[in-house]
Amino acid sequence: MPSGPLMIIGGAEDKVRKPTILKHFVALSGGPDARIAVIPTASSLGREVVDVYDALFSKFGAARVDAVRPESREQAHDPALVKALDEATGIFMTGGNQLKLSSIICGTPVGDAILRAHDRGAVVAGTSAGASIQSSHMVAFGVGGATPKQRMTQVAAGLGLVDSTVIDQHFDQRNRYGRLLMIVSQSPQLLGIGVDEDTCGLVEDVDGDMVMRVLGKGAVTIFDGARMTSNAYEAKRSSPLLASGVIFHVLPEGAVFNLSTRTLVPQEPVVAGEDAEELAEATRDLRQLVRDIAAADAAPAAIRRRLALRRTRSTPPTTPDQGDPS
Amino acid sequence: MPSGPLMIIGGAEDKVRKPTILKHFVALSGGPDARIAVIPTASSLGREVVDVYDALFSKFGAARVDAVRPESREQAHDPALVKALDEATGIFMTGGNQLKLSSIICGTPVGDAILRAHDRGAVVAGTSAGASIQSSHMVAFGVGGATPKQRMTQVAAGLGLVDSTVIDQHFDQRNRYGRLLMIVSQSPQLLGIGVDEDTCGLVEDVDGDMVMRVLGKGAVTIFDGARMTSNAYEAKRSSPLLASGVIFHVLPEGAVFNLSTRTLVPQEPVVAGEDAEELAEATRDLRQLVRDIAAADAAPAAIRRRLALRRTRSTPPTTPDQGDPS
Incomplete structure (x- = not known):
């Protein structure tokens, strides 16, 4: 069975007006069958954060929401917390201080249970700090600014759900180009991933490749530094x-984007509403014209007649051949 | 004769503590023979700005500093202003509103005199607005932010001293990744150049290539978008x-960096002070060791003797062979 989807959320995801990302998380976790574990350890608010996500996930139809809140490495050995994670179909890590989160859960039974959940196909999502911790190498903290500067940020170890990467968040809003680029300059084998607020990289295992869709x-x-030149070592x-x-x-x-091959996966442009209808109509017309020209009756006069006929379609549709397969 | 150097300064260049860039401008313009024309048209301050640069350039040894300050396209036809530019060895355009600057001088005798000065080898420098106007395509104005968004900035025509480029300034400090990238996404043939504050791209004609050194x-x-994929057209x-x-x-x-070939020009790393001496000493020792090994007397005992001799150099130098060529 392929590993479960990962949701890497850049922080400040919409919770009220257009909560697309959080709804998507509940749906992926099983909708009415979803059993969700919320880990608020990164946050200094704790209980209040759980209450917010509990209310939201319940509203979006989840069957059950549990808080898994270790506040020390010792508590991260609590079998009750591990059980909640083992039974979860979706795990959600909140924002806050990612170094607190990682230093409390990584390498503990709670941390291991998250990795296990991912392996058995459960959804693992996290926002802000909860996004950063998913990478193998984690931005611990650091200052903003567009230009990469030596020592502007620190790296710690993350959970490693997304291998060979470093994930940063609030990317646009806190101007974190520089610090992510500093890390990639020092470790060009890492793929740098910067996620804006209210934005999610949904990573899924597709035939063994890690493929990310943005919502x-x-x-x-x-940032792909595979071929880069840097003076970071000196x-x-x-x-x-x-x-x-x-x-x-x-x-x-x-x-x-395919994170494994580091290439964009081309997508058909999405054309919506009236534009789509117009485009489909024009496409049908062109196809018919090709057939007409190729056909035996493609004498100039015949083509002119057909075109004249077709032009009447611009006025409210009356010709029956509109329904023809084409 | 090759065209003159261009100095593209990202704004807020140091004027007091360590005015490296402005000193460099005066030196390039001829030092004691420098005749400098300051164009403060972008600024709403005008006279005061000229006074500041006049004081600075005079202090750095320039022979003469003239103000060239057209405030309308009509004034930009003034023969006295054109004459000052034609006699200048260095032209300096101040910061302010680049759209004011470009819309007053581009395509006028004053604008043409700047292009002419560049062609005859004079230095043309500009900071902030005065940097942007040097590109063929100019950022007119726009908002900050790291993520490129449709319509976040506007392009106008610049002087075109640097062809096929778009130059932005205060790049790190005002977080202008997004807007420069928006322009490159819409016009991938343009090279995007973002210059930080108190930083200068010094562009010179090297065998017909535009080569930029950073100070x-x-x-x-x-940003090089030559091979990029974008949805900017839709x-x-x-x-x-x-x-x-x-x-x-x-x-x-x-x-x-070679702007014409869009490639980094490799540089020898600069090693300074004590590090340099130590490195030179170690290099000499290694070279001597290679010669010893290759030489007829390279019996193990002889090598040990030589190494012992050489080790005495670590203490204050006493051996005369230190002066040997090696």
Whole structure:
């Protein structure tokens, strides 16, 4: 069985007006059969955060919502918490301080239960801190700014649900190009993933590849340093870094990117509403015209007659041949 | 004769503590022979801005500083202003509103005199607005933000001193990744150049190629969209854009980039002070060791003797062979 979907959410996901991402999480987790475990450990608010997500996930139809809230590594050994995770169809990690979250749960039975849940096909989602911790290498903390500078951020170990990556969040809103690029400059084998607020990278196992589809209001930015040149190993103090030849991708909603091959997966453009009807009509007309020209009766006069006939369709449809297969 | 150097300064260049960039401008313009024309048209301050640069350039040794300050297209036909530009060895355009600057001078005798000065080898420098106007396609105005969004910025025509480019400034400080990337997504043939504050891209004609060396505190960021995939031609309203496969380069002080071939020019790493001495000493020792091993007397005992001799150099130098060529 393939591993479960991962939802990497850039923080500040819409909870009220257009809660697309959170609804999607409940649906993926099984909708009316969803058993969701909320891990609020990153947050200093704790109980209140659980209450918010409990209310939301219940409203979106989840059968059950449990809080899994270890506040120390010792508590992260609690069998009751592990049981809740083992029974969950969806796990949701809240925002807050990702270094608190990772240093409390990584390498404990609670951390292991999350990895196990992913392996058995459950959904693992996280927002902000809960997004960062999913990567193998985690942004611990650091300052904003577009230009990468030596020492502007620190790396710690994450859960490793998404291998060979480093994930950052609030990416546009907190101007985190620089710090993500600093990490990629120092570790070019890592794929840098920056997720905007109210935006989600939905990662699924497709024939053994990790394939990410973007949903939400902003974009997911990818830094691929595989072929880059950098001076990060010799840059002094907090000087700006040389980072030349980085390939990057800004991916809005609907874009699909293969994280394993590091390539964009081409998508058919989505044309909606009236535009779609008009386009379909024009396509049918062109196809018919091709057939007409190819047909024996394609004398210029015959084509003119057909075109004249077809033009009447621009006025309210009256000709019966509109229903013809074409 | 090759065209003159261009100095593309990202705004807020240091004027007091470490005015490296402005000093460099005066030196390039001829030092004690420099005749500098300051164009403060972009600024709403005008006279005061000229006074500041007059004081600075005079302090750095320029022979003469003239103000060239057209405030309308009509004034930009004034022969006295054109004469000052024609006699200048260096032209400096201040910051302010680049759309004011471009719409007053481009396509007028003043604008033409700047192009002429560049062609005859004079230095043309500009900071902020004065940087943007140097590109063929100019960021007119627009909002900040890291994620490129449709309609977040407007393009106008610049002076075109740097062809096939679009130059943005205050790049890190005002978070302008998004707007520069929007322009490159819509016009992938343009090279996007984002210059940080107190940072300068010094562009020179090297065998017909435009080659840029970076100086100053921040970095110059380059977006190369030649191989990119984008949905910019069909994105609606202000939605985030798909911009996949952009190659980018963050270039700190000392980095050299060929704008014509769009490639980094490799540089020898600069090793300074004590490090340099130590490195040179170690290099000499290794070279000598290679010669010893290759030489007839390279019996193990002889090598040990030589190494012992050489080790005495670590203590204050006493051996005369230190002066040997090696």
